[in-house]
Amino acid sequence: MSGGPGTASAAGSARGTAADDANERAVARLTGSRPVLETVARAGDVVRGLTDRTILVSGPPMAWDRYTGGQRRAIIGGALYEGLAGDEAEAEALLADGFLTVRPSHDHATVGSLTGVCTASMPVLVVHDQASGRRAFCRMNEGADRASLTFGVWDDGVEARLRHVSDIVSPALAEVLERMGGLAVGPIVRRALTMGDDLHSRHKAAGALFRAEVLDAVLDLSRQGVTRRYRALAGYLRSAEYLFLHIVMAAAKAAADSASHLAGSSLVTAMNLNEKEFGLRVSGLGDRWLTAPLPPVATLRGRLYDGWSTDDLAYVGGESLITETIGLGGMAAAAAMPLQDHSAGSPPEMLRTTERMYRITLREHPDYRIPALAYRGVPCGIDVRRVAETGVVPAIHLGATLRDGGHAGAVLFRPPLEPFERAVELLSNEPTLTPARPGDPL
Amino acid sequence: MSGGPGTASAAGSARGTAADDANERAVARLTGSRPVLETVARAGDVVRGLTDRTILVSGPPMAWDRYTGGQRRAIIGGALYEGLAGDEAEAEALLADGFLTVRPSHDHATVGSLTGVCTASMPVLVVHDQASGRRAFCRMNEGADRASLTFGVWDDGVEARLRHVSDIVSPALAEVLERMGGLAVGPIVRRALTMGDDLHSRHKAAGALFRAEVLDAVLDLSRQGVTRRYRALAGYLRSAEYLFLHIVMAAAKAAADSASHLAGSSLVTAMNLNEKEFGLRVSGLGDRWLTAPLPPVATLRGRLYDGWSTDDLAYVGGESLITETIGLGGMAAAAAMPLQDHSAGSPPEMLRTTERMYRITLREHPDYRIPALAYRGVPCGIDVRRVAETGVVPAIHLGATLRDGGHAGAVLFRPPLEPFERAVELLSNEPTLTPARPGDPL
Numbered sequence: 093m094s095g096g097p098g099t100a101s102a103a104g105s106a107r108g109t110a111a112d113d114a115n116e117r118a119v120a121r122l123t124g125s126r127p128v129l130e131t132v133a134r135a136g137d138v139v140r141g142l143t144d145r146t147i148l149v150s151g152p153p154m155a156w157d158r159y160t161g162g163q164r165r166a167i168i169g170g171a172l173y174e175g176l177a178g179d180e181a182e183a184e185a186l187l188a189d190g191f192l193t194v195r196p197s198h199d200h201a202t203v204g205s206l207t208g209v210c211t212a213s214m215p216v217l218v219v220h221d222q223a224s225g226r227r228a229f230c231r232m233n234e235g236a237d238r239a240s241l242t243f244g245v246w247d248d249g250v251e252a253r254l255r256h257v258s259d260i261v262s263p264a265l266a267e268v269l270e271r272m273g274g275l276a277v278g279p280i281v282r283r284a285l286t287m288g289d290d291l292h293s294r295h296k297a298a299g300a301l302f303r304a305e306v307l308d309a310v311l312d313l314s315r316q317g318v319t320r321r322y323r324a325l326a327g328y329l330r331s332a333e334y335l336f337l338h339i340v341m342a343a344a345k346a347a348a349d350s351a352s353h354l355a356g357s358s359l360v361t362a363m364n365l366n367e368k369e370f371g372l373r374v375s376g377l378g379d380r381w382l383t384a385p386l387p388p389v390a391t392l393r394g395r396l397y398d399g400w401s402t403d404d405l406a407y408v409g410g411e412s413l414i415t416e417t418i419g420l421g422g423m424a425a426a427a428a429m430p431l432q433d434h435s436a437g438s439p440p441e442m443l444r445t446t447e448r449m450y451r452i453t454l455r456e457h458p459d460y461r462i463p464a465l466a467y468r469g470v471p472c473g474i475d476v477r478r479v480a481e482t483g484v485v486p487a488i489h490l491g492a493t494l495r496d497g498g499h500a501g502a503v504l505f506r507p508p509l510e511p512f513e514r515a516v517e518l519l520s521n522e523p524t525l526t527p528a529r530p531g532d533p534l
Numbered sequence: 535m536s537g538g539p540g541t542a543s544a545a546g547s548a549r550g551t552a553a554d555d556a557n558e559r560a561v562a563r564l565t566g567s568r569p570v571l572e573t574v575a576r577a578g579d580v581v582r583g584l585t586d587r588t589i590l591v592s593g594p595p596m597a598w599d600r601y602t603g604g605q606r607r608a609i610i611g612g613a614l615y616e617g618l619a620g621d622e623a624e625a626e627a628l629l630a631d632g633f634l635t636v637r638p639s640h641d642h643a644t645v646g647s648l649t650g651v652c653t654a655s656m657p658v659l660v661v662h663d664q665a666s667g668r669r670a671f672c673r674m675n676e677g678a679d680r681a682s683l684t685f686g687v688w689d690d691g692v693e694a695r696l697r698h699v700s701d702i703v704s705p706a707l708a709e710v711l712e713r714m715g716g717l718a719v720g721p722i723v724r725r726a727l728t729m730g731d732d733l734h735s736r737h738k739a740a741g742a743l744f745r746a747e748v749l750d751a752v753l754d755l756s757r758q759g760v761t762r763r764y765r766a767l768a769g770y771l772r773s774a775e776y777l778f779l780h781i782v783m784a785a786a787k788a789a790a791d792s793a794s795h796l797a798g799s800s801l802v803t804a805m806n807l808n809e810k811e812f813g814l815r816v817s818g819l820g821d822r823w824l825t826a827p828l829p830p831v832a833t834l835r836g837r838l839y840d841g842w843s844t845d846d847l848a849y850v851g852g853e854s855l856i857t858e859t860i861g862l863g864g865m866a867a868a869a870a871m872p873l874q875d876h877s878a879g880s881p882p883e884m885l886r887t888t889e890r891m892y893r894i895t896l897r898e899h900p901d902y903r904i905p906a907l908a909y910r911g912v913p914c915g916i917d918v919r920r921v922a923e924t925g926v927v928p929a930i931h932l933g934a935t936l937r938d939g940g941h942a943g944a945v946l947f948r949p950p951l952e953p954f955e956r957a958v959e960l961l962s963n964e965p966t967l968t969p970a971r972p973g974d975p976l
Contacts, residue, residue, distance in 0.1 A: 465881070
């Protein structure tokens with residue numbers, strides 16, 4: 093089942109063959125990635141181009157005045173957290189006149205969950221792809237509270253939790269990871285897929301496996317006594333259910349970057365959203381974003397907390413769908429039967445969701461496999477040509493955010509088809525152009 | 535779906551109605567059990583009737599001279615471990631003349647994995663059913679090595695590992711558990727069933743969850759420094775994959791005992807095997823064992839290590855099938871797709887296996903649920919009348935043992951039908967006799 097697109101359409105066309113070759117190389121980089129979680133570091137120290145006045149956000153680039161909801165609140169919160177402004181009004185002014193710069197995470201080898209706000213002093217998880225040499229980053233998870241900068245809330249509680257994670261938890265985790273010599277991400281993903289996780293909306297198995305490994309290492313470090321910050325780390329690990337999502341996001345970003353900028357390749361290298369638009373990047377089109385307006389939140393289906401309905405939701409951005417880029421999340425719905433309601437489907441429907449994804453992907457992942465499909469590999473490497481031909485869009489598991497901020501549950505998100513179609517057109521117009529390549533790996 | 539057997543067969547018969555009532559009470563005790571792992575203790579200190587010259591084993595009672603294989607080796611090993619004999623010949627002689635007594639575990643509120651050998655100085659896991667007040671026991675798991683007393687091997691390595699677990703690991707675990715105030719078993723079972731475990735042949739999720747909880751508590755205990763025995767405990771937890779099986783076995787035994795000795799009830803309260811025979815107990819028949827010869831090992835199907843075939847296997851006893859008594863293991867095959875080869879079936883076959891088990895059980899468990907079956911409760915409470923009527927025997931996931939001892943893999947075991955049929959006859963002959971009741975709960 094591995095290999096390029098259908099031989100019938102590829103036959104007799106030099107362009108088609110070149111594209112197949114490019115896709116073959118691109119998807120081999122996705123599946124060959126060997127991500128290692130190295131450490132947690134101050135973002136400004138490791139993320140290239142992240143100045144003290146830069147605020148990273150999720151989504152394709154958008155003018156400041158178009159941010160009106162949760163992502164705007166989080167950007168302002170980030171400015172205040174960083175001490176760049178004394179109050180919200182000053183932050184607004186500095187953002188409006190460009191003294192503070194809002195930048196898309198993806199251009200900085202970074203991905204962000206939901207609002208995706210990350211500033212220089214915040215801690216990021218550092219994942220190194222040992223196959224490509226690339227590093228990618230994702231901000232440390234804020235913990236279990238539903239009110240968070242991630243979910244578009246800024247208040248004293250959010251700030252206090254951010255500082256706790258930044259000042260106490262992250263240095264402790266960094267020390268443990270460095271002592272461990274880093275932690276291989278792939279084996280945990282592989283095992284978690286056999287334990288009911290999709291690695292996007294559900295991380296219960298990966299989280300338990302990660303927690304046990306880290307606590308074991310903490311014990312090893314603590315022969316002379318367990319310090320307060322290690323106990324704080326243990327407390328954090330008890331409840332930070334989506335920490336491993338952020339690790340997988342960074343791992344997926346490193347893999348996707350290694351597969352990007354291959355001339356002619358129709359492989360999807362990024363999907364994301366800001367408050368208003370869905371964004372798509374394709375390997376052969378380099379850093380170009382193809383965008384389209386987001387579907388109305390009323391069209392989302394899933395499982396929301398506390399009796400909320402989709403009317404209560406709003407988009408606040410999101411880049412956790414980088415996990416779908418490597419075959420996880422909604423692509424691997426069949427692995428995660430416990431998500432059957434969140435994922436808007438019964439068990440048979442979830443099996444069909446993943447089976448449908450094989451029609452739009454280039455390869456079955458050799459290591460990441462789904463027990464319920466007799467250990468078939470996850471559908472990996474979305475091909476915009478196949479999406480355009482079939483009309484089947486990627487199935488995406490997405491966290492849901494309340495209009496006023498806060499975690500509301502999980503939904504199945506179907507991106508608009510149009511950017512995929514446009515990507516195919518663009519590829520056919522300029523198939524031999526080698527896109528500009530970004531800087532060397534860090 | 536809850537309730538007694540089919541109304542058609544029950545209608546118009548006072549005996550039938552009384553039996554239904556008895557079954558209703560019996561299965562309510564199974565599903566209402568609230569097991570808590572309290573501690574690890576020296577068997578002789580907590581297991582009633584376990585004298586210094588008693589050796590507990592798995593299976594229905596059998597004369598000493600009929601033990602010829604792995605279970606015999608393990609019994610002799612137990613005698614030597616306990617210092618009851620200087621060498622094998624002396625142990626044989628003391629066993630032959632009855633100075634040393636071989637006793638069935640089940641009569642001592644204890645269950646044993648495979649050979650099931652347990653002597654007074656060995657550590658047992660102590661599980662307390664908070665609903666019934668009963669306690670039940672299972673020997674501490676020996677760890678990951680395939681050669682073990684459990685799997686019918688006795689040599690210096692086995693002895694050294696047993697002493698390490700007894701002298702260092704168990705006291706450390708006991709201290710942690712007591713400090714935690716015990717650990718509720720049910721919530722881990724419930725979660726693990728959503729994470730690919732059947733809680734008999736597969737415990738990867740339960741083990742990870744348990745390990746994380748225990749390590750967290752160890753950190754809390756270790757503010758002044760992590761001692762050697764805590765590091766030994768951490769090392770043990772890293773590899774003792776089937777520890778949680780032994781915990782679930784004790785939990786299931788406590789629940790089954792609380793449902794036993796109810797006049798007229800056709801609920802299965804124990805299934806086990808020794809080297810030669812399958813044994814069955816039914817609530818309304820009290821402590822009576824109904825036995826039948828074991829099927830030839832060549833008829834087993836499953837997944838064996840290292841190219842072994844079923845010809846290399848031998849029965850050495852086993853009581854881990856107490857987990858099937860409460861709806862886990864093969865009964866919950868549909869929850870554990872990663873066992874698809876061990877369980878001798880494809881994913882659809884595993885779904886059908888569990889679906890078939892609803893035909894012979896009294897209730898769907900209200901808490902233990904299977905995501906792949908849209909969260910239907912596991913089939914709980916095997917009714918010998920339904921087994922006899924349908925000819926469907928319980929599906930049992932069983933560890934496989936080499937003829938010369940050692941862990942060989944896992945298989946699907948189908949017990950003989952005849953003891954179930956005989957139980958129905960006996961129940962119809964003496965439905966109103968209240969069986970003798972064993973002693974009060976400890």
